[in-house]
Amino acid sequence: MKILLVEDNEMNRDMLVRRLSRAGYIVESTTNGKAALEQMSLNRPDVVLMDMNLPIMDGWTACREAMKDSRLKTIPIVALTAHAMERDRQAALEAGCVDYATKPIDFPELLSKIKQVSEK
Amino acid sequence: MNSFDPTSLLSLLELLKCEYNVFEHELSEASKKDFSGIWRVGEYLRDLTSSENSKKDDHEIMNLLSALHGYIEILSEEFELENSAATEIMTKITTVINLTAERKMEVGSIKSEQEKLTKEYSTETQLNQLAGQILAVDDREENLVLMQRQLKTNGLQVVTASNGKEALKLLSDLEIDVVLLDLLMPVMNGMEVLQKIKGNARFRAISVIMISGQQDIAEIIKCIEAGADDYLFKPFNPVLLRARIKAGIDRKRWHDREETYRKQLELSERFIRTTFGRYLSDDIVSQILEAPEGLELGGDLREVTILMSDIRGFTKLTETLPPAKVVKLLNRYLEAMSDIVMEHDGTIDEFLGDAILAVFGAPRSNSDDADRAVRCAIKMQLAMKDVNQKNASDNLPMVKTGIAINTGSVIAGNIGSERRSKYGFVGYPMNVTSRIEDKTRGGEILVSDSTKKNLRDRYGMFSSREIKVKGLTKPLLVHSISWDTKRSRK
Known part of the structure; x- marks a missing residue:
């Protein structure tokens, strides 16, 4: 199963890539919303994990863009919100994310969310 | 953040x-x-x-x-x-x-x-919610009409006055929150009206917004120094007018709320004084009101002198007398006795039927706690004469009281739950006092040896005797104090 991780923070990205790979996923990563959309259409990942505060194109916009695209809107996007703020999470869901995880990431919970959304 | x-x-x-x-x-x-x-x-x-x-x-x-x-x-x-x-x-x-x-x-x-x-709560809805009463004062009719129209659309009630005298009359007749006051008016100008408003304790809290032309800025500064809350230059922007009025209403509401709180506080203080005042002397109540943190549950060990009195044979009396008479007798007795306890700075811990349990030395201890307790007991016995005279004229029976006094360390503090607690006492000396009380005869004051040792003044000791107290192996030495001057002279 392929996961696309969109995260601009180098350390967080590195850590998550390593953890997810060890959990048995094929992980690709990118650092902004625009690149994420390109990757989504090119590699067609099963699940996208996306930080919302991204450079060039933020996560919310990328998510809305994906929802407009009939080919991309079937790929589930899970938002990773740095701020543990209700508002950010709400905005992520409104933009079309299927679920969210707050940082610091509870990894077992993230794994179960990935499993859940990929099975739908 | x-x-x-x-x-x-x-x-x-x-x-x-x-x-x-x-x-x-x-x-x-x-x-x-x-x-x-x-x-x-x-x-x-x-x-x-x-x-x-x-x-x-x-x-x-x-x-x-x-x-x-x-x-x-x-x-x-x-x-x-x-x-x-x-x-x-x-x-x-x-x-x-x-x-x-x-x-x-x-x-x-x-x-x-x-x-x-x-x-x-956007500005608009808040304005509607506050719906204050506005008084606009201007000598020019067209200005008043304009202001009225602008404000009415915001759900505000506007009354108008064309001169200072009229304005002051309206202020005393109505509940006004904000005054829009034109600076330049004939007869009584805006500054004078302002001074009248701010100089009156009843009107002082009302927000006054001065209105003038831009050229009158020097006068406006004087007005603000004289207590005006805000100002606006003509011709004014309706949005700015609304915002200033809203702030004025808020200010007035704050003041009103504060006033209500102050009144509530006064009420509750009065309530505390009257309620606690029955059990504690005035300065102890003041002490508690000034330092409410002292009312936390918890206690401390302190040496106090305990006084316990009751009417001899009272239970038997209650069997023979109608209830109304029992209550009358009891209240007369308790009222006379508790007044004397208060006079001597004692804290009444409890009334138990006809018994009074009072403590000297808590919440505040003094070096003369034992002395005050003894003087209090003597005065109580002396006061029985008056109580009995009144009883006789009401066709009530004569009663005699016995008083026991004991000194020892007890735990004093607010005992109970958060919901219901009272300043009370626990400890063995409390029980001992009650046992001594059991052995007291009518008209007698029995003082334990520990109290006697704490006395600084001399009192006529009647006689000493040993009594057996339940729970104590050794007999307890007690002293009977003479209080009837006639008898002690004999």
């Missing part, structure tokens, strides 16, 4: 590094990589503290913490660290991260709560 301080995390990382150097050679390549991730996060965190200019936003911080959290989790999942010190440090780091995240979560939810509230 940036409450995050990485210092504790940095020192934990420093410690972890020391341990790491010890076991580094045992680690697999993958684990070494994970550790190097941790050190990198540490470097970034250090950058955050050292350089002022670095971006220190929440997003960045949470990313770093999240990465650190993740690396530590990987390490603790994937291999058993032999080094328990390192494990402990890592657990601590995780705890610090979780606490920081929780705090951010709280701050975040408070923020969004506030945002929600601000959204719900």
Whole structure:
């Protein structure tokens, strides 16, 4: 199963890539919303994990863009919100994310969310 | 809003590094990589503290913490660290991260709560909710009509006056929140009206907004010095007018609310005084009101002198007398006796039927606690004559009281639950007093030896005797104090 991780923070990205790979996923990563959309259409990942505060194109916009695209809107996007703020999470869901995880990431919970959304 | 301080995390990382150097050679390549991730996060965190200019936003911080959290989790999942010190440090780091995240979560939810509230109460709705009464004062009819029209659309009630005299009349007749006052008016100008408003205690809280032309700024400054709350230049912008009025109404409402609180406070203080006043003397009530923290539950051990009195054979009396008479007799007796206890700065712990339990030396102790108790007892016995005279004229039976006094250490404090507590006393000396009381004859004052030792003044001791007290193996030495001057002279 392929996961696309969109995260601009180098350390967080590195850590998550390593953890997810060890959990048995094929992980690709990118650092902004625009690149994420390109990757989504090119590699067609099963699940996208996306930080919302991204450079060039933020996560919310990328998510809305994906929802407009009939080919991309079937790929589930899970938002990773740095701020543990209700508002950010709400905005992520409104933009079309299927679920969210707050940082610091509870990894077992993230794994179960990935499993859940990929099975739908 | 940036409450995050990485210092504790940095020192934990420093410690972890020391341990790491010890076991580094045992680690697999993958684990070494994970550790190097941790050190990198540490470097970034250090950058955050050292350089002022670095971006220190929440997003960045949470990313770093999240990465650190993740690396530590990987390490603790994937291999058993032999080094328990390192494990402990890592657990601590995780705890610090979780606490920081929780705090951010709280701050975040408070923020969004506030945002929600601000959204719900836009200026417009708030203005409607406040719906205050406005008085507009201007000598020119067309100005008044204009203001009235502008404000009415906002749901505000507007009354108008064309001169100062009229304005003052309306102020005393109506409940006005805000006055819009034109500066230049014939007969009584705006400044004079303002002085009349601010000089009157009843009107002082009303917000006054001065209205003038821009050229009159010097006069406006004088008005503000004289107590005007705000000002507006003509021709005024309706939005600005609304905003100023809203602020004025708010101010007035604040004042009104404060006034209500003050009144409530006064009421509750009066209530406390009358309620507690039945049991405690005035200065003790004042002491409690001034230092309410002293009312916390809890207690302290202190030496007090305990006085207990009751009417001999009262239970038998209640069997023969109609209830109304019993209550009359009892109230007359208790009222006379409690007045005397208060006079002597005693604290009445309880009325138990006809018995009075009073304590001297709490909440405040004095060197003459024992003396005051004895003087109080003597006065109580003397007052019985008056009580009995009144009883006789009401066709009530004569009664005699016995008083026991004992000194010892008791626990004093607010005893009970949060819901219901009273300043009370517990301790063995309380029980001993009650036992002595059992042995007291009508018209007698019995003082325990411990009280006698505390007395500074001399009193005519009648006689000493030993009594057997339940629970005590040794008999107790008590002294009967003479109080009837006639009898003691004999």
